Amino acid sequence: MKTIEELAAIQEKLDQRIITDKNIQWTEKDRLLTTLVALDVELAEMANESQWFKVWKSDPQPKEKVLEEYVDALHFFLSIANQKGWVSYLRIHPEAIEDLEDEGFDGGLNGIYLEIKGSLINALFTKEKPLPENSMFFKDVKTYNALSFKSAWFLFMAIGLVGFKFTEDQIFEAYLEKNKVNHQRQDSGY
Numbered sequence: 001m002k003t004i005e006e007l008a009a010i011q012e013k014l015d016q017r018i019i020t021d022k023n024i025q026w027t028e029k030d031r032l033l034t035t036l037v038a039l040d041v042e043l044a045e046m047a048n049e050s051q052w053f054k055v056w057k058s059d060p061q062p063k064e065k066v067l068e069e070y071v072d073a074l075h076f077f078l079s080i081a082n083q084k085g086w087v088s089y090l091r092i093h094p095e096a097i098e099d100l101e102d103e104g105f106d107g108g109l110n111g112i113y114l115e116i117k118g119s120l121i122n123a124l125f126t127k128e129k130p131l132p133e134n135s136m137f138f139k140d141v142k143t144y145n146a147l148s149f150k151s152a153w154f155l156f157m158a159i160g161l162v163g164f165k166f167t168e169d170q171i172f173e174a175y176l177e178k179n180k181v182n183h184q185r186q187d188s189g190y
């Protein structure tokens with residue numbers, strides 16, 4: 001199985017190919033904001049396919065495409081990590097996921113989903129602010145912005161692994177499969 005850092009490198013190749021093929025001219029900021037909008041839309045599509053919030057339906061079962069929408073969102077998450085130099089924050093501790101599995105999450109999937117969005121906004125829109133030198137948070141995390149990203153990423157993985165009960169293998173394989181499709185789309189002038 002590939003590592004998450006390898007997936008990030010695979011993502012960067014796809015992004016750069018799209019930028020070249022479509023001759024996209026943009027500032028770093030334009031690129032980042034475009035990616036955040038794309039991620040926000042994919043997260044919503046994922047929620048819509050999963051249907052967990054559709055309490056008004058008699059049997060809101062997850063639809064087939066949840067994993068596909070999940071890995072579409074994963075593409076844009078990786079892209080943001082690449083753009084901001086946050087790839088090293090993509091490693092998560094399996095024990096933290098296990099703890100979440102045991103304790104559950106305040107607000108359930110709605111809570112996690114909305115917190116992902118809030119944390120992403122904090123990560124990208126608040127002024128860069130360093131964490132205190134002797135911060136009790138992770139040693140490698142230097143700013144509040146990076147901490148918010150790490151938190152959004154952890155919750156995104158938690159939705160996949162705990163909420164939807166996908167395995168990491170399933171997620172990584174589905175990502176590679178969709179990445180291939182995205183290249184094929186570019187080959188055929190998407």
Ligand SMILES: O=c1ccn([C@H]2C[C@H](O)[C@@H](COP(=O)(O)O)O2)c(=O)[nH]1
Binds near residue numbers: 014015073075178182
């Ligand atoms: O710069 C880009 C543009 C698109 N995609 C991928 C992510 C999703 O898998 C898919 C979304 O495209 P639509 O199906 O929404 O057109 O394309 C990227 O990875 N990078």
